[in-house]
Amino acid sequence: MSLTRIYGLFLRHFYLITRSFPRILDLVYWPSIQITLWGFISNFFASHTTYYNNAVGVILTCAILYDFLFRTSIGFNMLFLEEIWSRNFTNLFIAPMRIGEILTSLVITALIRSLIGLVPAILLTSPLFGISILDLGIFLFFLFLSLYIFGITLGILVSSGLLRFGPSFENIAWSTMFLLAPFGCIYYPIETLPEIFQKIAYVLPLVYIFEEARNILINQTVNIENVYYAFMWNAFYFSLSIALFYYSFNAAKNKGTLINMGE
Amino acid sequence: MKNLIEVKNIKKNYGKKEAVKGISFNVEEDEILGLLGPNGSGKTTTIGMLLGLLKPTSGQIYINNLKLEENRIEILEMINFISPYIELPKKLTVKQNLYVYSKLYKVQNIKERIEYLSEKLRIGELLNSITGELSSGQKNRVSLAKALVNEPKVLLLDEPTASLDPEVGDFVRTFLEEYKKEKKISILLASHNMNEVTRLCKSVLMMKNGEIIDKGKPEDLITKHGRANLEEVFLKLSRSKSEFN
Numbered sequence: 209m210s211l212t213r214i215y216g217l218f219l220r221h222f223y224l225i226t227r228s229f230p231r232i233l234d235l236v237y238w239p240s241i242q243i244t245l246w247g248f249i250s251n252f253f254a255s256h257t258t259y260y261n262n263a264v265g266v267i268l269t270c271a272i273l274y275d276f277l278f279r280t281s282i283g284f285n286m287l288f289l290e291e292i293w294s295r296n297f298t299n300l301f302i303a304p305m306r307i308g309e310i311l312t313s314l315v316i317t318a319l320i321r322s323l324i325g326l327v328p329a330i331l332l333t334s335p336l337f338g339i340s341i342l343d344l345g346i347f348l349f350f351l352f353l354s355l356y357i358f359g360i361t362l363g364i365l366v367s368s369g370l371l372r373f374g375p376s377f378e379n380i381a382w383s384t385m386f387l388l389a390p391f392g393c394i395y396y397p398i399e400t401l402p403e404i405f406q407k408i409a410y411v412l413p414l415v416y417i418f419e420e421a422r423n424i425l426i427n428q429t430v431n432i433e434n435v436y437y438a439f440m441w442n443a444f445y446f447s448l449s450i451a452l453f454y455y456s457f458n459a460a461k462n463k464g465t466l467i468n469m470g471e
Numbered sequence: 472m473k474n475l476i477e478v479k480n481i482k483k484n485y486g487k488k489e490a491v492k493g494i495s496f497n498v499e500e501d502e503i504l505g506l507l508g509p510n511g512s513g514k515t516t517t518i519g520m521l522l523g524l525l526k527p528t529s530g531q532i533y534i535n536n537l538k539l540e541e542n543r544i545e546i547l548e549m550i551n552f553i554s555p556y557i558e559l560p561k562k563l564t565v566k567q568n569l570y571v572y573s574k575l576y577k578v579q580n581i582k583e584r585i586e587y588l589s590e591k592l593r594i595g596e597l598l599n600s601i602t603g604e605l606s607s608g609q610k611n612r613v614s615l616a617k618a619l620v621n622e623p624k625v626l627l628l629d630e631p632t633a634s635l636d637p638e639v640g641d642f643v644r645t646f647l648e649e650y651k652k653e654k655k656i657s658i659l660l661a662s663h664n665m666n667e668v669t670r671l672c673k674s675v676l677m678m679k680n681g682e683i684i685d686k687g688k689p690e691d692l693i694t695k696h697g698r699a700n701l702e703e704v705f706l707k708l709s710r711s712k713s714e715f716n
Contacts, residue, residue, distance in 0.1 A: 295557055
C-alpha cells in the first residue's frame, strides 16, 4: 500500500470538489432539505401520536442516520462514475495502482464528502427543532461507523457491477438505497414488516442500527447485542463486496470492459 | 539492441470470436514500431493486452524482461499510453492533472518534471487553464505530458495525432522523434496516418482479422508490394482477402 498513491487519487477528487460550487452546493443542499422536511414531519408525529410523545427527535435522528448512509453509498458510486463520465477510467487503470489503493482512496474521499453534508445538517437540527443527535451519546459513533461501513459496502458492490457490466449498470447505483430502505426499518420497528420481510431485514445490518437508535432515544437503554449484530453483518457484507470487486476486475479484464469503459 | 517489448504468441478470444489469433513481435529500445490495420483488425485489443487491461487467452507478454502477468504494477510504472479516446478529468487544471498523475506514478521531483514537460511540449502557459476548455491540439499536448510524466521506457500511442491540424501534428511527431532518440525508449504506434508511420517507424506490422499479415520496413513493404507509398500498400492488404486469409 502506498500512501503517496492514495493521497494522489484523493487529490484528484478533492480538486474536483473544490473547483465546482454546484458540487459543494449539492453536497450541502440535499441533506439540509431532507433534514428540514423530516424535522417538520417529526414535529407533526410528536404532537399526534403517543409513540413519539417522549422522544420528539427519534424520526429526525433516524433521518440523519439514514441520510449519512445514503450519502456515503451514493458518494462512493459518484466517485467511480466520475471517472467513467470524464473518460478518465482507462488512465486510472493503467496507472500502477493496486486495487486496494484505489478502494482505500475512494473510501476516504467518500467519508469526507459525506461529512461535508452531515455536519451542516446536524448543526441545523438544534436551532430549528431543539433536537441534538448527540443525545445518542458514545453509541452515536458506533452507529455512524456501522452505517459508514454498510454505505461503503453498497458502493463497492455497485462499483463491482459497473466494472463488470459497464456504464449501463449506472441506474442501479441510484436505486440501491431506495430498494433497501423498506427493509432497513428506518422509521418504524421491525414488527411493522410482514413476517417474510422481517426475515430479510434480520440479515441486514440496518435493522439493528435503527432499532438501537430508537431503543436509546425512547427507552434510554442500550442493547449492546444490536451493535454487535450490526458489525457482524457488516463484516460479512464488506468482505463479500471486496471479494466481488476483485472478481469483477478480473472478469472485466477477460471481457474487455476496462478498455471500452470511457467510450 | 535490447527488446523492451516481447510478445509471444498471444491470443484473445471473446467467447467464440477470435479477436487476436496468436501474434508475436518484439520492439527494441530506441525503436518505433508501427501497428497498422483496418478497424477491427485487433490493434486496440493488442494494446489493451500490453497495458494489462485485457487478459490474453493464451501467450506471454514481457516488458523489459518482466512477465506482465506476474509483474503488473512494476510494468505499469515503466509504461504509459495516449489515445484520443481517453481524456484527463476536464474540471481540473492542467497543473492539477499533471500533479495527480505524478503522484499516482510516484514521480520524485514533480515540480522539475512538470517544468521540463511544460517547456518541451509548450504547455507552460496552459498550466493554470481548465483542461476541458483547451483546444484539441492543446489537450493532445497535455495528454502527451501526462503520458511522459513517469519517464516511461515504453510508450503506447493510439492515433496520437488524430484530429490535429498539420502544424500541431508535425510538432508532436518531431517531439516524439527527438524524445525517443534522447531517452532510448520503445514506442508502439497504432495509426491510420500513413505519412506519419512512414516518417516515424523503423518497421511496421500489418494486422488484419487478428493476424499479422505482413511486416517489415516501410520502404521494403512499398517495394515488395509494388506500390507508390505505404497508404497504397495498406489498401492493397486491407482489401485483398484471398491472398492473406
